[in-house]
Amino acid sequence: MDDIVRFQTRFLYIALILLQAIILLFGTDLPYARGLSLSKKAPPVISKGVWVTCFSEKKVLYSKEAALELIEFCKNSGISEVYIQLYRGGQAYYDSKIVDRAKYENMLKESGVDVLDFLLQEAQKNKIKVFAWVNALSVAQNKKADIIVKFGDKVLTRDQYLRPSMKGENVNKTDNYYLRDNQLFLEPGDPAVAEYTLAIVAEIISRYPAISGIHLDYARYPYPIPFLPDSRFTRYGLSYGYGASSVTRFKEKTGINPLFLLNDEKNILLWDSWKREQVTSLVEKISKYLKSASKDKLLSCAVVPFPERAYSAAFQDWPGWLEKGIVDYVVLMNYTKDNKLAKETIKSALSQRGMGKVFVGMGNFLMKDDPALLSEQYRITSDLKPDGIVFFSYDDVSNDPTLGRR
Template sequence: MRPSFFNTGRLFFVIALIIILTVISFLKYGNSQSPLQESKIKSRGVWITCFSEHRVLYSTAAVDELINTCRRMKINEIYLQVYRAGYAYYDSKIADRSKYEDMIKTAGADMIEYLLKESAKHKIKVFAWANILSLSQNKDTDIVKKYGESVLTRDQYSRISIRTENIDDNDKYYLRENQIFLEPGDFRVADFTVSILEEITARYPKLSGIHLDYIRYPYPVPYSPSSKFINYGLIYGYGENSVNSFKEKTGLDPFSLAGTKDGFSLWDNWRRDQVTNLVRKISSHLKAKSPGLLISAAVIPAPFTAYSVSFQDWPLWLEEGIVDDVILMNYTKDLGQVKNITKSALSHRGKGRVLAGVGVFLMKDKPHLFAQQLNLLESLNSDGIVFLSYDDLGKM
């Protein structure tokens, strides 16, 4: 039986169609980009914790790996944790430098200097990230050794903030943060904080900026929106020196203001001012010596909650220009929450930028959700994005 011309032609057609579809499939999927590479958001940052599994400050190879990752993902801002729980992960003469000594022993040199040199080659900014008021669970810090526990903030029951101490019946109903907080209304805390940050910027003059974390009062759950409800929630700011200063200035006792018409608002504003005054002091001191230094802060994302619960009036900080950027700690998989909080926050840009913190650690197994969140932030015209954290980016 002779082969049919039509059968042969059909075979050629099928083969050609398969080849064309294969090429199209390759062009569409074989060379596809990650959601991060496709995003048009230009300002991109990454937080690098001092306990990162990549051990960034322990070798030149780890620094090189970080730089390569940033270049590949178009990240142009690095937030490097150098001060946490009273420990210095930098060359300090003030704070406990045992962690830094461990790094030097392993690396053979100061890797912060190496990172600054290498990042400058690729126009990547480096911010020194410092935990300001949180001591984590470490009571054995230099400032507590020097002044005692009077520098710690307390709730209305005179308890420090860590949930494992002074447990009573109230702890059945409220969850305290599992860390110790310093009292921002204590001048000794302010002076010590400024000395740490001045030391960092003097030692590493090539830094682009300082990143302030935990620049707030503790955040209990559930929270009380005002000290007017002192009998119904946990409220912080009752540190010894701050209470005494308030009494001297107003003649009022913050422990007995519940139910008063205006006294509680005076006390709330007082505590809010203590946090803002600390930011002002940090900003003015650092910029007096380094005018081009940027001041950034990680903040509670919802403006009202930040204002009324943790007394972190970051919209005012941006309005006054005492910070250049805030980064919203809006770590969630809920796109509705991302949208609503980001839209609200972006209306408070003031003189600076509002960047969106993205909780990559929540979406390691959900790349589609990660892509949706990036697309949403892009559509909202966020001033930038910052990823928490470096360890999780490579798993996306």
């Protein structure tokens, strides 16, 4: 019996060696070889990106030297994606013919050339993607933004008291209890706003074909504090979406005046769905345009990191966008010094990938004086295996000598 056992053991050993040799020669495509690869599957690569603000102290678009410094930083840090802010506060930081270009003219005067063209050339040489960062529905504190001058302040979204979103405007006793935003938001339910925003995106893509895609910011309604779970609770807080055009269109479609829905639970949910649809419609129009211009152009969006709050308070249904393939990926604005909260938020968000991807935006600016906390949060984030990590912002990480080793 011992001889038989030894023979069987030796036979199995030789058969295993032969099978391994076949796998090495032909790969694991053969039906009987699948799952038997000798080498472990390589872990997914987590891409790294960085946000570059238009008010960066590095003044990236003001000289070729500054642009090259950014490229070198990316190469040394393993960063493959740059999100550069080109439209903010109703002002263009690019060669625009349709919006206020005073900022661009200042850049041109200082550099003598369009540095963005140069940056895109250098980025392509080094296989770095550059995305146009566009603040979609915020015009900051610019009451003279072109869109307001052209269409009037009716394009601004308003709360249930018909006030614009910026604190200090039409102050009443509620301001003692609720924190309004420090900027003006446009009304996505106004067709003029959608048309204007789409024109900006189209102009950027047309003028700079080497741009890898569009990165939307503020593709949402204002996010007041404390936030409301839905519009049933407007007596206890603030809710937006009451811009003139959106209210009129909703009334025409449903026969319901959203300003009189306080105790009408059924129709309040209908109103909230309407507001969510206005934001989604804007993002979808941009998505369709991008894909028609080039299938290679990507659309991403910086989002409120908590899926349920984004959905119910900011009316930013980014899980739905991913599910339907409207955006290629989202970047969570996961800005916190609480590493436990950071971890739980990421875990929740990663379950919402749908047809797209979920990147995590880290608030380096909060932890630049606490490298140990920052390093630990980066480790936590990486261990959860998001599709990418984006640092906010370039100014806050450009002097970090350890970034390239993470």
